[in-house]
Amino acid sequence: MTFESLGISKQLVETLHSNGITNPFPIQQKAIPVILEGKNLLGIAPTGSGKTAGFVLPILENRQQLNYKNSRNIPVLIVVPTRELAIQIESFIKLCSPELKRPIKSMAVYGGVAINPQMKNMIGTELLIATPGRLLDLLEQNALSLDLLETLIIDEADKMFQLGFEDELQAILKTIPKNCQHILFSATLNDKVETIKQTLTVNFETVEVEKILEVADPIDQIAYYVTPERKGPFLRYLLKTQVTSQALIFVSSTRTADNLSVKLAKNGIKTATLHSKKTQGARNQALTDFKSGAVQVLITTDILSRGIHIDMLPVVINYELPRSPLDYVHRIGRTGRANETGQAITLLTLEDMHHFKIIQKKMKHRVEVLPTDEIDVKNM
Incomplete structure (x- = not known):
């Protein structure tokens, strides 16, 4: 199956090919025809499955056929839970846009930065990507109107509720015209997502790919057992002797992220941190530095x-x-x-072992746990 066979025009396909995107993923194969037909869609797809292209491509395809008069009336709204996702979607839209029949203006809006430049840039925006809080701020300022909205996309719908956006999302849905096209994407289908469906009172065509807890085959998983006092030194050992390329490190709190970053930096490891207490400028810079290779480690x-x-x-x-x-x-x-291909490394203390067994059971995948007591980490 090709993108052209799904209904994507030659201009868009050539742009995709020039960026190394040649064959559609399963979620794209299922979602693109439904969206092109103007139907309401509920897509259940895990992160990393290619769903962004699954809704961006058909939206761009359809918009090429339509005229748009510059105004503050937004025809396409994409609501996302995080600033980083908003920026990423806008980047993908811009990547796909150079060869379009007519220019289509897109913009990402989110909190943590000044609102006035976003308000001034709103006129003529055809595809707006927004986090819930900033979108409501802009609506209250009359910077935009959703009265003529043609397509609403809610991405990572389940994550909206995990991050506490339920009230904001419900407020946004009250402003949406009933006759617009509704597109929801979620990694899971839970009670909260069902509530969105009921609030919208439209019929959805549901498409689903992959079981949520399936792990991609190219990921090689390994775990190491460490005592709490050896955990930091052993991480530094890994970064200096085993993981000499870039690594994304996950922690459970912003405090741990900052403390770990300081310790790694003292040991000569170039590190950046990205978390909710960072300013948007700092978050953007950390991600840029990591993607460019300016830092070896990004802690988040x-x-x-x-x-x-x-x-x-x-x-x-x-x-x-x-x-x-x-x-x-x-x-x-x-x-x-x-x-x-990729590798996932997990550091486990004694108190983590039971929880990690539950994770393995849910994944239906056993991860080897290796001892580390014979590894010398004194100078790390």
Whole structure:
């Protein structure tokens, strides 16, 4: 199956090919025809499955056929839970746009930065990507109107509720015209997502790919047992002797992220941190530095566990376990994407062992746990 056979025009396909995107993934094969037909869609697909292209491509395809008068009336709205995901989606839209029949203006808006430039840039925006809080701010300022909205996309719908956006999302849905096209994407189908469906009172065509806890084959998982006092030194040992390329390290709190970053930096390891207490400028810079290779290690919380693609990321390290098996799968899914190879390393203390057994059981995948007591980490 090809993108052209799904209904994507030659211009868009050539742009995709020039960027190394040649064959559609399963979620794209299922979602693109439904969206092109203007139907309401509920897509159940894990992070890293290619769903961004699954909705961006048909939206761009359809918009090429339509005229748009510059105004503050937004025809296409994409609501996302995090700033990083908003920026990523906008980047993909811009990647696909050079060869379009007519220019289509897109913009990502989110909190943590000044609102006035976003308000001034709103006129003529055809595809708006927004986090819930900033979108409501802009609506209150009359910077935009959703009265003529034609397509609503809610990405990572289940994550919206995990991050506490339920009230904001419900407020947004009250402003949406009933006759617009509704597209929801979620990694899971839970009670909260069902509530969104009921609120919208439209009929959805549901498409689903992969079992949520399946781990991509290219990901090689390994775990190490360490005592709490040897955990930091052993991480430094890994980064200096085993993981000499880039590594994305997950921790459970912003405090741990900052403390770990300081210790690694003192040991000559170039490190950046990205978490919710960082300013948007600092978060953008950390991600840019990591993607460019300016730093070897990026330490983050689960804010980066979903929706963010980093090309050719070789290693993910769980310095601390996440709360749920699903979050574990999302974390390690940052590597081994799009059939690339990758490695996921997890550091375990005695109190982690029971929880890690539960994670393995949910994944239906056994991970070898190796001892580390004979490894000399005194000088690390």
